[in-house]
Amino acid sequence: MHDIRWIRDNPDAFDRGLARRGLEPLAGKLISLDETRRALITKLEQALARRNAASKEIGQAKAKKDETTAQKLMAEVAELKESMPAMEAEEKAASAALEKELAQIPNLPLDDVPDGKDEHDNVEYRTWGKKRNYAFAPKQHFDLGEALGQMDFELAAKLSGARFVVLQKGLARLERALGQLFLDTHTEEHGYTEVNPPILVRDDVMFGTAQLPKFAEDQFRTTNEFWLIPTAEVPLTNLVRESIVDEDKLPMRLTACTPCFRAEAGAAGKDTRGMIRQHQFTKVELVSIATPEQALAEHERMLESAEKVLQKLDLHYRVVTLCTGDMGFASRKTYDIEVWLPGQNMFREISSCSVCGDFQARRMNARYRGKDGKVKGYVHTLNGSGVAVGRALIAVMETYQQADGSIVVPDALASYMGGVKVIAK
Template sequence: MHDIRAIRENPDAFDAALSRRGDAPVTAELLSVDETRRARILAAETAQAEQNRAAKAIGAAKAAGDETAFERLRAEVADKKAEVAAMQAEARALDDRLTDMLARIANLPAADVPDGADETGNVEVNRWGTPRSFNFSPREHFEIAGVAASMDFALAAKLSGSRFVVLKGAVARIHRALAQFMLDVHTGDNGLTEINSPVLVRDEAMYGTDKLPKFGDDSYQTTNGWWLVPTSEVPLTYSVAGDILDEAALPIRMTAHTLCFRSEAGSAGKDTAGMLRQHQFEKVEMVSITHPDESDAEQKRMLRCAEDILERLELPYRTVVLCTGDMGFGARRTYDIEAWLPGQNAYREISSVSTTGDFQARRMNARFRPADGGKPAFVHTLNGSGLAVGRCLIAVLENGQQADGSVNLPGVLAPWLGGKTTLTADGTLV
């Protein structure tokens, strides 16, 4: 959410910043609605003052026995009351319209975000590991012999339709081990607090984290109004909605492993094979609530937390900063981490780490009280995948595959796999 006062002060700069995203100018319409709204508020206040003056004069007329003045003033008060009510209703309607308009405008990109129209404008900032050389043609995850029987798309289609998968046996256990490994690293080494949060949330939580109203079609809503979370960013971030936190309590760093649900609207025909793009998936999410002065440093810290998971798993990756045209709606700056998938011979996104500045905090009125006793200010919110569990599973399977259909698993997972380090070609762990 944007501050209309800041837009009034410098509309040209606001439109210029939006244009970097490829969005059309909006300030002329915004300021027109805002000016009309403020005029109605002023008119209502003026009429209210006139009504109050007339109401006081009624008593004086009654005491003086002036029935003519009494009746005239009583009629005037009634007229003013109706006039005030109408003006206030119009002002509220204009206020709702302005709020809705502001809620549909994307966050402004940080000054250091590269300009670009789409993903081709993203800039690589880091690369780790060397993709392995195979003496055979590497397969995609679902084609590997040791995986195929335990990754059942036919059964998932029978149960739920396309873009679902049923994991069985050893592959299900590896998937679970990855999530547990991520959580233990984030809580034990990175200082995040583990949260077990609901995956059903109210409208307010989706709105406060910028998923509504613009992206309702990308999520699932139950018949009684709850939303299935697209990521645990929603409940974790919204946990501070309406709060005034002590500055000393910042930063608040949280992590959660949850199911996530996305309709994948607009992705028809993309990644239909395998489990790369699903309606239901799991993520270990990271969320930080910070002081504004610390949010850029916090984003870099969160990025390292996510990169470190891949390095421990010995998975080659590259990190890119997204350009203005590829950045998400609520982001001020986003880094994507892309893991190497030999089956696709490509790097594919496995984590996004974003700072929203005070964009979400304004929507959900999350503030902190400065230690010096100054006026409460909006916190900054950040979120990042640490990591997407299913995509991490894909990367582990494809990078560790052997010619005979077995998979060598990262040694770091052994404690969560009962000491086992290999998925055999017949789908068992040894």
């Protein structure tokens, strides 16, 4: 959510930021809505002040036994009381109209974010590792998994429909092992606090992290009006909603491994085979709550934390800085980590790490106070995948496949796999 006061003071800068996102100028429209709202507030305040003053004047007139003046004042007070509910309703409607407009506007990109229209304009930031050479044509994960008899999409379709999978035996354990490795690394080495949050949340929680109202169609909703979380970013970030956090507790670093649910409404025809784009998947999430001064350094630290788990698995990847046309709605700057998939012969996203400024904090009303006890402003929020467990499973399967279709278990997972070194049919 944007600060309308900042927009009033910086209309040109606001519109320039929107233009970098490919959007039309909106400052004028928003300022006009705000002027209407403020005028109605002033009108209501003046009416209230006049009502209070007239009430006092009634007593003064009666003390002087000036019944004529008292009756006129009483009529004025009655008229004000009768008209004020309509004024209040008008002011609330104007405020709601402004809030609705502000809630639909994406965050503004930082100055160092590259301009561009889509993923083709993203800029490579760094790479790690190298492509492996195979003495055979590497297969895609779904071919490997189905041949092993441990990855079943048809069985999942009988249960739930398309974009679901049933994992069994070694692959089911391998996915669980990946989640445990990621959590252990982030909690023991990177200083994140593990959280086991609810995965059903209310409207205002989804609004706080900006999934609502704009992206409602991408979400799953229960019949009793809960939302299934699309990422643990939602409950983790909202842990500080409607609160004031002490500055000495920041940055607050949180992590969780949860099921995630996405309707994939805009993904018709994309990645219809395999586990790349599922309605239900597991992901380890990283969230930081920081001061404005800490946020940019925390962004780089979060990225490095996500990279570390891929390095432990010896997976080749690259980091790209997303351009203005490919950034998420709430982000001011995003790094994507793309892991190399030999079977697909391409990089695929496995993590996004974003710094959001105070955009989400304003929607959540999450602030912080200094050591002097005074509230200093809104916190800054960051989120990132640390990393997507299902996509990490895909990367491990395709990277560590052997000519006979078996999968070698990476050394980093040995302690989680109960002595299993190779997953074979």
